[in-house]
Amino acid sequence: MDNILKIIKDTSLTYEQKVLTLAKAAENSIKPLNIDDETQKYREEGVICDLFEGNAPYRPRYIVPDYEVFLKNGSKFLGLEPPKNIWEAVNSLLILYKHVPSITSFPVYLGNIDTILDRFVEDEEEAYQAIKLFLLHIDRTITDSFCHANIGPEDTKAGRLILKASRELNASIPNLTLKYSQNTPDDLALDSINTALVTAKPSFANHEMFVGELGEDYSIASCYNGLPIGGGNFTLVRLNMGKLAPMAKDTEDFINNLLPDAVEKMAGYMDERIKFLMEESGYFESSFLVKEGLISIDRFTSMFGMVGLADAVNHLLGAKDQKARFGHSKEADDLGVRIIEKLEEEVNKHHNPYCKFSDGKFLLHAQVGIDTDKGIAPGCRIPIGEEPEIWDHIKHCALFHKFFPTGIGDIFRFDSTVKRNPQYVLDIMKGAMKVGMRYISFYTSDSDVVRITGYLVKRSDMEKLERGEQVLNGAAVLGLGAVKNQHVLDRKERKDA
Amino acid sequence: MLKGLVNKIIPFSSVDGPGNRTAIFLQGCNFNCLYCHNPETINLCSNCGICTKVCPTQCLYIENGIVRWYKENCKECDSCLKACKSCSSPKTTFMTVEDVIKAIEKTRPFISGITLSGGECMLQKEFVIELCEAVKKLGLTAFIDSNGSIPFYGDHRLIEAIDMVMLDVKSFDKEEHKMLTGQDNEMVFKNMEYLASINKLYEIRTVIVPGVLINERNVDKLSKRLAELNPNIKYKLIKYRPIGVRTDIIKSSVPTDEMMEKLKDIAIKNGCKDVVVI
Numbered sequence: 001m002d003n004i005l006k007i008i009k010d011t012s013l014t015y016e017q018k019v020l021t022l023a024k025a026a027e028n029s030i031k032p033l034n035i036d037d038e039t040q041k042y043r044e045e046g047v048i049c050d051l052f053e054g055n056a057p058y059r060p061r062y063i064v065p066d067y068e069v070f071l072k073n074g075s076k077f078l079g080l081e082p083p084k085n086i087w088e089a090v091n092s093l094l095i096l097y098k099h100v101p102s103i104t105s106f107p108v109y110l111g112n113i114d115t116i117l118d119r120f121v122e123d124e125e126e127a128y129q130a131i132k133l134f135l136l137h138i139d140r141t142i143t144d145s146f147c148h149a150n151i152g153p154e155d156t157k158a159g160r161l162i163l164k165a166s167r168e169l170n171a172s173i174p175n176l177t178l179k180y181s182q183n184t185p186d187d188l189a190l191d192s193i194n195t196a197l198v199t200a201k202p203s204f205a206n207h208e209m210f211v212g213e214l215g216e217d218y219s220i221a222s223c224y225n226g227l228p229i230g231g232g233n234f235t236l237v238r239l240n241m242g243k244l245a246p247m248a249k250d251t252e253d254f255i256n257n258l259l260p261d262a263v264e265k266m267a268g269y270m271d272e273r274i275k276f277l278m279e280e281s282g283y284f285e286s287s288f289l290v291k292e293g294l295i296s297i298d299r300f301t302s303m304f305g306m307v308g309l310a311d312a313v314n315h316l317l318g319a320k321d322q323k324a325r326f327g328h329s330k331e332a333d334d335l336g337v338r339i340i341e342k343l344e345e346e347v348n349k350h351h352n353p354y355c356k357f358s359d360g361k362f363l364l365h366a367q368v369g370i371d372t373d374k375g376i377a378p379g380c381r382i383p384i385g386e387e388p389e390i391w392d393h394i395k396h397c398a399l400f401h402k403f404f405p406t407g408i409g410d411i412f413r414f415d416s417t418v419k420r421n422p423q424y425v426l427d428i429m430k431g432a433m434k435v436g437m438r439y440i441s442f443y444t445s446d447s448d449v450v451r452i453t454g455y456l457v458k459r460s461d462m463e464k465l466e467r468g469e470q471v472l473n474g475a476a477v478l479g480l481g482a483v484k485n486q487h488v489l490d491r492k493e494r495k496d497a
Numbered sequence: 498m499l500k501g502l503v504n505k506i507i508p509f510s511s512v513d514g515p516g517n518r519t520a521i522f523l524q525g526c527n528f529n530c531l532y533c534h535n536p537e538t539i540n541l542c543s544n545c546g547i548c549t550k551v552c553p554t555q556c557l558y559i560e561n562g563i564v565r566w567y568k569e570n571c572k573e574c575d576s577c578l579k580a581c582k583s584c585s586s587p588k589t590t591f592m593t594v595e596d597v598i599k600a601i602e603k604t605r606p607f608i609s610g611i612t613l614s615g616g617e618c619m620l621q622k623e624f625v626i627e628l629c630e631a632v633k634k635l636g637l638t639a640f641i642d643s644n645g646s647i648p649f650y651g652d653h654r655l656i657e658a659i660d661m662v663m664l665d666v667k668s669f670d671k672e673e674h675k676m677l678t679g680q681d682n683e684m685v686f687k688n689m690e691y692l693a694s695i696n697k698l699y700e701i702r703t704v705i706v707p708g709v710l711i712n713e714r715n716v717d718k719l720s721k722r723l724a725e726l727n728p729n730i731k732y733k734l735i736k737y738r739p740i741g742v743r744t745d746i747i748k749s750s751v752p753t754d755e756m757m758e759k760l761k762d763i764a765i766k767n768g769c770k771d772v773v774v775i
Contacts (some may be wrong), residue, residue: 390607418511426516427516428509428607
């Protein structure tokens, strides 16, 4: 019980953070899942990692409610009538958010907040007031960076007000994505870029690509995860390729033996987690979100995560010299593609009866890493410190993005002088979409809000935390870990070159 | 085959016109501005060979009396440029239009277009025309960054080939212009008027150089002239900065923000609607 007392006495945690940490400790005091020895060995070696989901899943990892249904019908359980104006709309949403769980206990998806609010925008000045307070309330109460709102792809009055308020508030929460389609007007894209250059959001999602795989009703939740609206994701477990590769005799052994074995074990572990959630926890039988039609079991999938492709490739090739490494050599990049193709093939062999949205399949996800990862690059990214020129870098991203419908993305840090020429960033963003990039984020070197690996944290919050002070955003501690272990503040600064 | 002498290509540039542009710097200039920040682009190489003696990676050598550059080993330390007595560079390359197009291929999805700069790119007008024609076939725009000394008028093919021109108007006063650049400014004004009349003048730029130019007079007179031509054309006021400059031939300092704002106000008061300080 030492750990419980330690949590209780920890002065760097807010009261709310303590309660959540204690709940996690309680969950982890039982072991109801059946995990076979070989899978357990992979877990202990860090090859398979469930990203701290806990020992007894009692809610899906990511819940993506259909907020339009909620605003249209109100909620019987919450005792809310359908809202009639902007104040009622934002108030109702803020109430609902407190009842949308996820792995962090905070909602990871807040809705396509421009389209759902736009019909309530009558007087723009009043709507701006309401939207700004709405966003402020979110930042100060949903104190977790994995909370994500979407806007676009169409231009709306509400969308413009959301961007304006985001610039003014300069807050790390919520994360924000513009669904960018070929029909999104340049003017909205530029407004979004001008916002991102101030406050590191929104990011840009390739709308056509997501629609092609997930349909029109998709969302971007948590870091950058593509998921069906009205459903979500049961579980996300990751396969650490950087740790699996050194166990292989050679590349062929890795691809033909180790990788299929690890995929099979991990898929089995995911099955076990989903089974407990669906058959034991009673979540779907009891949640009002299901009863009121905000989520439905047949709109759920599960995310098969991977991390450390660069490390696996470099290890298998024995690539020490920069020219021979992942992101710099055709041989290394080709091997990377071959590994991911094989991963997709193996994952697709597996069938889980509960993942109805994806016809029983798990969908690939390039996981961004955890704060304690050292020497493991996120997903299919080129490690920080080894980044090539941006045009080569983006094309390299595009090699992999098509394999990951539930999320993959990369981040570019610009010299702050680009603020003078946002069209420059627009050209780069459009080019990235054109060459097949799924998801791209930008920020500038002088921004207080910075994108860590997928989520946003304020530099000033991390500084406070380092001094032992409490900060409201629970993800700041993860950001600080990633700064120390993965050097995320040292991302290559992009200047004219 | 027609070749251009290229000093360098910057694949992504945020400061050479609208959006992201691949900037192509051609070698050779007919001005010799006191504040030139890339004086190595002014003259053609005299093949004196001084640079071959200072290159720490031995990537410069003389072959049949000509200085050659072995690009692969170059660390871009610029020791050669510092040693050069002729305001030139051994690192220039003769390129065909196809060569340049090939170089643009890698950046093509990410750029609005190209900007030809220098040196004075218009000294290689035939190459400029052919390159711009080829670039436009790719769906990109072609901008010209010029000192205005070579006429743009009277050449239909040139005007059809280019999208817009960014023109340096360094001084309003003939004598001051001569003192600064070595040439007078009559042609610069003719070009400014002509390009504005056909809506191909993207911007004019004036460098503010304390103690060397009568800056207030320049901005006042130039902004009046520009506002008469078209008040919506961008007027860019650029701070003198000593980076890359031959500080042995010019004694100046970086103008203060207050000074720049004051000059900007003058331009706005004179009717210019798009005045930018950088």
